[in-house]
Amino acid sequence: MSAHAINDRRHGQTTLAHFFFAFVRGPCKLLSSGAWGERCRLAKFGGECIHSDFHICEDAGRMGNHVASELPKSCDVENLWLCERASVVMAKFSVLLFLREQWTVLVVTGTNVGLGFEAAVHLAKLKPKRLLLTTRDEAKCKQAKQDVEQCSVTNNIEAWPLELGSFDSVRKFADRIESEGFPINAFIANASIATFTYAKTQDGWETTLQVNYLSTALLSILMLPHLIKSTTASDTARLVIVASDAHFRANKLKGVANWPSILGKLNDEEYCTASVMKNRYELSKLLQVMFVREPASRLPNPTPVSVTSINPGFCHSRLTRSVESNLVMKLMVHVGKALLARTTEMGSRALMHPAVEPSERDRHGRYMSCVEVAEESDYALSEEGKEISRRLWEETIEILAKIDPRVNQIISQHLLAR
Template identity: 50%
Template sequence: MGKFKGFWSFLSEQGRDLPLPRELVDGKTLVLTGANVGLGIEASTHFANKKPSLLIATCRDTVKCEQTLEVLRKRCTGTQPSSLDSWPLELSSFDNVRSFVDRFGAEGPERLNILVANAGTFTPVYARTQDNWEVILQVNYLSIALLSILLLPHLLRSATSDDPSRLVLVSSLGHYLAGPMLTGSQNWDHVLGAINAENFGVSGASRYNLSKLLQVAFVRELSARLPSPTPLVVTTVDPGFCHSSLQRELEKYWLLRMVLGFVKWLLRARTSEMGSRNLVYAALATNAQAMHGKYMSSCEVVEECDYLLSAEGKAFSERLWGETIEVLSNVDGRVSQIVSSYLPAR
């Protein structure tokens, strides 16, 4: 989809049939977060049909895990049931992320080849998690950064010279709208602290868009710290505007449900399955090194928002990286060890 090139161009992209990579994932272990509905269940189905050694599809609780596993086993009858599993992972809690990683270390296989950080939330109301971070900021950014860093040693260990591991963060076209929120951020004492405040951002939508910009900035910084050619290909993807449960908080109100239904029709919302192809493509397409550190849309590398490409945006990203590592190191001591062992300063 790329930068907004006008309404008609956007509509034509929305209606485009996206490619589905032919590559299999045989012998590989994958973790995909937010697997019970929307893009997550569709991407999980694609991966499950590609003969994984093990697909761990995460959901927020054990009931959703059991339901998801049942759906996947019904949809993917040609796949060994033992190749599919579902583990709980609740991203609004750092402890939960740490427990998931501990479990992976204790019970998981040696290898982790692909991590798709798909889970994401949108809520119109400002609320804080038990860790005292604004919900969208923690779920869509901080916990995903924590999960990615704590699983980094597993991903790096599993890479071979001709088959790098993959880390895919699911971002959004909405990140293009978030740059102006960061104007003047060089004068803020603490970027994450400022974004966390209740008086920051005019709406849930603006906080959501900003969380997606933070993901793109994180991927740019993380990728720049990995060696070249990289053993771990890191990308962000925009799945396009899709039908899913993402706006469920708004769809509780019948009037908003009708308005959203009309907007989805007008903007030719993709099915969740079509949107999920973006995730599968970023995780499997063979031109991996060319995708490293990049933002993708409609299965193509496209430019990030102007803000992140500007000198101010680059300084912001570097500062964000530093603060993120500092915050997450206080959550889990392994973060600073991993960063100093594998991610030297640029």
């Protein structure tokens, strides 16, 4: 298991070293995913110094003094060594790749603040044909569009409302995509919430369970035909679901084999005690990781869509705002962020990487942490975890098909039976 996925197998919890290595190593490899995809560049660790004649590559041992001597003085070369496999080579500019990226259509959900906003700014700088942002309402859409345009100096941006706490909103978003008929090259499902409080949506589901899992799953399935439409022989569409290494800390579902319905039990108010809800965000991220494996294993080979779950790491963001209403939790979160959290911009690069970098089929169906393919938690990889994944998929499709009849049509048309 790689350093950024260290798991304390004795206790089933992520160790402090997990966060440390994720923080230190994470951003390095992502430096190669700057503007224009493979257009090569050199950027200092976590900084803004960019030199377009260089890029970071994965081959070890090529970084020498003759290369370092050519770097601009403003670059902090020493920091590059934090990435143990980083090296610097001369770059070649690809005209075909540059032109291809001018015709891409990219979609990011949850873009008014945090990781989604910073990822949208990065993607806007690629100058895609169309960049579609989503926020919860029209007012936030207008503000997000304006903010991203100002930061990226581009105007090919749209913002549509999407409230994942409402299945009706998800359906309307999918209807609008379908009516306009445009293909999608990359879809980043970023929107999530974290709360300790049990509350139900208007659809009757516990809020975190619906927003982080059910609506994300519904949206992912409804976007599949539009992603497949954009796929070519040389370029596979990408579906990126923003999970988290928090899934390592998800509690085991005790007695799950005897539950008639996993999702039904997780939605039950009597089951959702205070201790259960304190672990609800972590569990929702485990469900996302498990979900990704199922459609990925059912898509044809070679796959027309690369489906990936990613961990951006522990970042400064507003995700924790609802749990900070408790004074003790607020203090713990602030101390944790001060000691361990990377910047929001730095974390956003992890969202951008699988959406634009090559070798997308190598990442298909996998979990990525700090822009490297990594192992999921022991629980997710266990036989019990695999059985839960299978049951979750069947339950999820049954539930979502009642919400939107297109679900069964898409499953039968684009996914293989197992």
